[in-house]
Structures are given as C-alpha cells and as structure tokens.
Amino acid sequence: MDTWKSIASDFGGRRAIISLGVLYILFAIGLAYIEIVRGDPVVDSLFISGFIGVPGVVLLLGGYWLPRTDVTPQFYPTITKWCLGAIGILGGILTLYHFAPGTAISNPARALLAITAFVLVPAFAGGINDARSETRALELKRRSRQQQVVADLGQFALETDDLDxxxxxxxxxxxxxxxxxxxxxxxxxxxxxxxxxxxxxxxxxxxxxxxxxxxxxxxxxxxxxxxxxxxxxxxxxxxxxxxxxxxxxxxxxxxxxxxxxxxxxxxxxxxxxxxxxxxxxxxxxxxxxxxxxxxxxxxxxxDKTYQHELEQLVNNLAESNERLEQFAHAASHDLQEPLRMVSSYLQLIERRYGDELDDDGQEFLEFAVDGADRMSAMIDGLLHYSRVDSRGESLEPVNLNDVIADVRRDLDPRITESNAEVQIEELPRVRGDESQLRQVFQNLLKNAIDYCGDSQPRVYVSAEKNGTDWIVSVRDEGVGINPAEQDRIFDVFHSHVPHDDHSGSGIGLALCERIVKRHDGKIWVESEPGEGATFSFTLPEPTEQEL
Missing domain, CATH: 3.30.450.40 (GAF domain)
Known part of the structure; x- marks a missing residue:
C-alpha cells in the first residue's frame, strides 16, 4: 500500500485522476474507431466504448470538482491510489484468468478496458470517502495542535519577560x-x-x-x-x-x-x-x-506594558522617597539652624527686657517662643516620618513587654506629674522593628495621658490574637474624638484639638500609621466624645523559623 501511495503521490494527485479519466475516454474512442473500421457491429462497439468512456468522463469531471469538496489536496493521491489499485487488482485477476489452461479470452484488451472501467467509479467514490476520513483525522490533529500551541504560547508569555x-x-x-x-x-x-x-x-x-x-x-x-x-x-x-x-x-x-x-x-x-x-x-x-x-x-x-509602567512607578516612588528624605534631612539641619537662632534671640529678649514688658508683651513673647518650639518639633517629626521605610531595621521577633517597659520608664516623669494610672496586660512576641514599635507606644501612651481632660488619666494596654496577627489596643478614658474627625486624625499635621489646648506637632499619629503599615498591619480608632478612645493596631506574629 505504501508503494502504491508513493507512486500515486509522485504521479500528481488530482492531475493523475484527470489524466486517468482522459486516458479512458481516449481508449473508448480508439476502441470504437478500430472495431467499426474492422467491420464489427456498430451498436456493440458503441455500447462497449460507452461503457469504457463514461467512467472516464466521471473521473475527468470529478478531478475538476475535487477542489470544491472538503477533501484536503494532500489526500488527492489517496483517491488516485484507490483507482489505480482497482485497475491493478482486476487487471491482474483478468490476466491470470486469460493465461489459465482452457480459459483464454478472445479479446483481452477489450475485456481489460471494460472490466477496469466498470470498477473506476466505485473506486473513485471509495477513494473520496477514504480521503475525507483522512482529512477529518488531519483536521482533528491540526485543531488539537493549534489548541496546544495557544496554550504553550500563553505559558511561554507568562515565563518570558522579553516581548520580542x-x-x-x-x-x-x-x-x-x-x-x-x-x-x-x-x-x-x-x-x-x-x-x-x-x-x-x-x-x-x-x-x-x-x-x-x-x-x-x-x-x-x-x-x-x-x-x-x-x-x-x-x-x-x-x-x-x-x-x-x-x-x-x-x-x-x-x-x-x-x-x-x-x-x-x-x-x-x-x-x-x-x-x-x-x-x-x-x-x-x-x-x-x-x-x-x-x-x-x-x-x-x-501585561508587559503594565509591568513596565509599574516598574517605572516604583522607580519614581523610590526617587520621590529619596528626594523626600533629602528634604527632611535639609529640614532637620538647615531649617533647624534659623529656628535655633530665633529661639535664642527670643530667650535673650526675655532675659534682658522681660521686666520692661507689660503683660501683653510677655504674652506675645510666650507665643513666639511656643511657635518656634512647635515648628522645631514638627520638623523633627517630619524627619522621623520620612525615614520610616528607608532607615528602619529589619523585622525580627520582638517582646512587646520589654518595649512597653522602656516606654513607661521614658514617660515616668509625665506619668508621675499627671498622677496617671497605667495598666498593662501581658503582651505577646511579634515580628517587628523594636525601635519603631517603641515610637508607636510612646506616641499612643503620651496622647492618652495628655488628652485626659480634667480627670485623672487612666490608660489600659492589652492584646488579643486574631489568626496569624495580634491586635494591640491602647485605651483611655479621656475626652474622646468626634466621629467626623476620626478619618483624618492619621493625616500629617492634623490635630483633633486646637493647638492652644495641646502642644503636639500633629505628626505623632501619622507616624504611628506609617510604622504599622511598614509591618503590614493597620491602625484604627474607636471613640465617642467624652467617653475616651481606643487605638488598635495589628502586628504579625513571628514565623516558626524565627522563634
């Protein structure tokens, strides 16, 4: 079968089918001419010639019709193979019969053409069906390959950064x-x-x-x-x-x-x-x-465009942060110097001419000194705020009991002066930057003491587990916070009380929020005016490898 297919393929597929049809038409015309010239009955000659020529016409027309079918051209040789195979098989059988003892055929050429022509049409139809089956199989294989290529390209696109x-x-x-x-x-x-x-x-x-x-x-x-x-x-x-x-x-x-x-x-x-x-x-x-x-x-x-834009955004943010840190450094050093000079001269005026000033003059001088001190505190706070990400230490297991103990010692003079009551429950070990967490506790405890109103300050520090995080809370019984202010209290330079009532820089809570975010946590407040406030924030617990 492979030999036949090779011969058929070399012979030309559709061209071979058309040529075979033409050949049988010529055979039919030639046979009719020879027999009529020889004196054979005309009707018999025309009948046999028609019997041979009609299949040739079918092959000729079928060959021209093939491109309009659903058969792929590469399988046209399959049809040729069927036609040539049928001719070969019947021709072989007829030859064997002709040469068998006592069975010679009187007109072998005529018989060979008639019998092989008889099977040409069924062979052509069988070849088309076979070629259609091969076409469908090829289409299924091709479709499967197309789907696989699409899937492979999608995976390749995910794994490769080079768009070209x-x-x-x-x-x-x-x-x-x-x-x-x-x-x-x-x-x-x-x-x-x-x-x-x-x-x-x-x-x-x-x-x-x-x-x-x-x-x-x-x-x-x-x-x-x-x-x-x-x-x-x-x-x-x-x-x-x-x-x-x-x-x-x-x-x-x-x-x-x-x-x-x-x-x-x-x-x-x-x-x-x-x-x-x-x-x-x-x-x-x-x-x-x-x-x-x-x-x-x-x-x-x-995806690559988004990735490029994201990388560009990250680079821009890094440059922006660097410029912010440079500005903060300049603010800390270059701007502090004029403030120190202003404060120094204000103090000098107070010492030399304080007795000569009336009450209004003394008040104005106090306002000037307080404003200079507040500006200095704001600049220092801004410096700390800008360096949360760039100057922070690596996150590692931290015992919050040790952190809160250090903060309490630092605030001991304020606690004693205000007669504050500070109750601290057992706190967990978390994953964090010890220095920055100390800043968070110091700001929250200091605010809780300062915003006590006219009553004795009472502060409660606790923690509870929430999945893989810890929720740490600092609660007070002070003046509380208006609900309308609660969304803005973590903004830089925002204070929910007038500066006359509190000397804070307005950066403390913003600094707390930025530190907590660096620890992949969040911070929020729950409060009603006159009923105190509870500041809560989440911190991750150490991993098993870190413990």
Whole structure:
C-alpha cells in the first residue's frame, strides 16, 4: 500500500485522476474507431466504448470538482491510489484468468478496458470517502495542535519577560502549524500612521525590524484589517477586490493569508498576519487559531506594558522617597539652624527686657517662643516620618513587654506629674522593628495621658490574637474624638484639638500609621466624645523559623 501511495503521490494527485479519466475516454474512442473500421457491429462497439468512456468522463469531471469538496489536496493521491489499485487488482485477476489452461479470452484488451472501467467509479467514490476520513483525522490533529500551541504560547508569555522573544515564537508557531511560508507581527505607530514589521518568519533578510507599511492607505490590506473587528481571510490576492497587497506582500509573491488586529479594535496595538505563496483556503478553525494567538499576544503586551509602567512607578516612588528624605534631612539641619537662632534671640529678649514688658508683651513673647518650639518639633517629626521605610531595621521577633517597659520608664516623669494610672496586660512576641514599635507606644501612651481632660488619666494596654496577627489596643478614658474627625486624625499635621489646648506637632499619629503599615498591619480608632478612645493596631506574629 505504501508503494502504491508513493507512486500515486509522485504521479500528481488530482492531475493523475484527470489524466486517468482522459486516458479512458481516449481508449473508448480508439476502441470504437478500430472495431467499426474492422467491420464489427456498430451498436456493440458503441455500447462497449460507452461503457469504457463514461467512467472516464466521471473521473475527468470529478478531478475538476475535487477542489470544491472538503477533501484536503494532500489526500488527492489517496483517491488516485484507490483507482489505480482497482485497475491493478482486476487487471491482474483478468490476466491470470486469460493465461489459465482452457480459459483464454478472445479479446483481452477489450475485456481489460471494460472490466477496469466498470470498477473506476466505485473506486473513485471509495477513494473520496477514504480521503475525507483522512482529512477529518488531519483536521482533528491540526485543531488539537493549534489548541496546544495557544496554550504553550500563553505559558511561554507568562515565563518570558522579553516581548520580542514571545512575538518571534508566536510567528514561528503560526507559520508552522498552518504550513505557511510567512508570518508577521506589525507594530502600530499611531503618531506616524504606519506599521513596523517588528517580528516575523520567512521574510527576506533586512525586512524584520526595518520594513514599514502605511496604516491609512484606503486600498491597503493593513488599513482594511485595522478597520474591522474580525480576521481578514484572503484566498487569492490576485483576485482580491477589497484591497491590494502592500509592497511587503507583493515583493514576496504572497497569494493568500489571514490577518487580524492585536488588541481592542478601538485601541489596536498592531496586526498579526500569516501568508503563503500559493492560493489557499482556510478553515474556520484556522481563523480562530490565528485570532487566539493574537489574543495571547494582546494579553502579553498588556501585561508587559503594565509591568513596565509599574516598574517605572516604583522607580519614581523610590526617587520621590529619596528626594523626600533629602528634604527632611535639609529640614532637620538647615531649617533647624534659623529656628535655633530665633529661639535664642527670643530667650535673650526675655532675659534682658522681660521686666520692661507689660503683660501683653510677655504674652506675645510666650507665643513666639511656643511657635518656634512647635515648628522645631514638627520638623523633627517630619524627619522621623520620612525615614520610616528607608532607615528602619529589619523585622525580627520582638517582646512587646520589654518595649512597653522602656516606654513607661521614658514617660515616668509625665506619668508621675499627671498622677496617671497605667495598666498593662501581658503582651505577646511579634515580628517587628523594636525601635519603631517603641515610637508607636510612646506616641499612643503620651496622647492618652495628655488628652485626659480634667480627670485623672487612666490608660489600659492589652492584646488579643486574631489568626496569624495580634491586635494591640491602647485605651483611655479621656475626652474622646468626634466621629467626623476620626478619618483624618492619621493625616500629617492634623490635630483633633486646637493647638492652644495641646502642644503636639500633629505628626505623632501619622507616624504611628506609617510604622504599622511598614509591618503590614493597620491602625484604627474607636471613640465617642467624652467617653475616651481606643487605638488598635495589628502586628504579625513571628514565623516558626524565627522563634
């Protein structure tokens, strides 16, 4: 069977079928002519010749009809194989019969032509059915391969950062799967209104990365593709009436192909196209395959673009943070010096001329000194705020009992002076920056003591487990916070009480929030005016490897 298939393939497939039909028609005409000239009965001769010639006509017409069937051209030799096989088998049987003792055929040539012609039509039909089965099997295999290629390209796009490498692999796979000579990926430059051949396979040297196509010419296939929200299929460019091929295609003798937009039709990134040098029909599955690859490319381009923008944003934020730290450093050193001079001269005025000032003058001087001190505190607070991320220590297991004990010692003079009652429950070990957590507790305890109103300050510190985090709470029985103010109290330089009532810098709670966020936690407040406030924040517990 393989030998027959090889012979049939070499003989030419559809051309062989047509030639075989012509041959039998000629045999029929020749046989009728010979027999009539020889004096044989005309009716008998015409009948036998018709019997031989009609199958030849069927093969001739069938050969021309084949391209309109669903049989793939590569399986035309299968039909030829069936026809030649039938001729060979019956011819062999007839030859054996002819040479068998006592069974000679009187007119072997006539009998051979008649019997083989008799089986040509059934053999042709059987060959078509067999070729259709092979075509369906090939289509299933091809469809499976197309689906696998789309899946592999999607995975490749996730694993590869180089967009041009993804495009080149997509071009190679599309051309290979569809058995096309060329594949191209055109990058749209909207400002210049042209498309650049960014990647592709099969093109002449020097075209990829250099060749351009107009994106706006009315008769351009590229322009036509960009205006349509569906793939454009060309079976024969020479007979195409919708548009003409650009020089890129005509200079490479392109005759057929599929092209589709990469990305949304209202914001296209470019075009994916695959072409061949011969006229070719494409199935709906082929078109869907090209569109699927275009979708993969669109997703990859969007992801890489987003990733690039994200990296650029991170770099910009890093530069912004660096500038902020530089500003904070300048504020801490350069701006503090004039403030120190102002404070020094204010103190000098108070010492030298204090007795000469009336009550209003003394009050004005106190306001000036207080303002300078507050400005100095704000600058120091801003410096600490700007350095939370850049100057923080690495996060490691921290015993909060030790941290709160240090804070309490630091605030002991304030606690004694205000006769504050501070109750601290057993606190856990957490994962954090000990120095920064000390700042959080110091700010919250100091605020709880300062905002006690006219009553004795009472502060309660506790913690409870919440999944893999700890919720630490600092509660007081002070003046409380108006609900309308609670969303803004963590803003920089915001204070929920007038500066006349409290000398804070307005950065303490903002600093607490930034430190807690660095620990992947959150901080919030629960309060009602006159009923105190509870500040809570979350901290992660150490991992098993850290304990």
């Amino acid at each position: 490498e993804i495009m080149h692999e997509a071009s190679r796979q599309v051309a290979d799967v569809l058995d096309n000579k060329y594949c191209k990926i055109l990058d749209l430059d909207e400002e210049r209104q042209e498309l650049l051949l960014r990647q592709g396979v099969g093109w002449k040297d020097g075209f990829v990365g250099e060749a351009t196509i107009s994106a706006v010419e009315d008769d351009s296939q590229a322009s036509y593709t960009l205006k349509n929200n569906h793939p454009i299929v060309v079976e024969d460019l020479e007979t195409e009436s919708r548009f003409s091929g650009p020089e890129l295609l005509t200079s490479h003798n392109v005759r057929s192909g599929i092209s589709t937009v990469i990305g949304p039709i209202d914001e296209p990134w470019g075009i994916l196209g695959t072409h061949d040098m011969a006229p070719k029909s494409f199935t709906d599955e082929d078109v869907a395959f090209v569109q699927s690859v275009a979708n993969v490319l669109a997703e990859a381009i969007a």
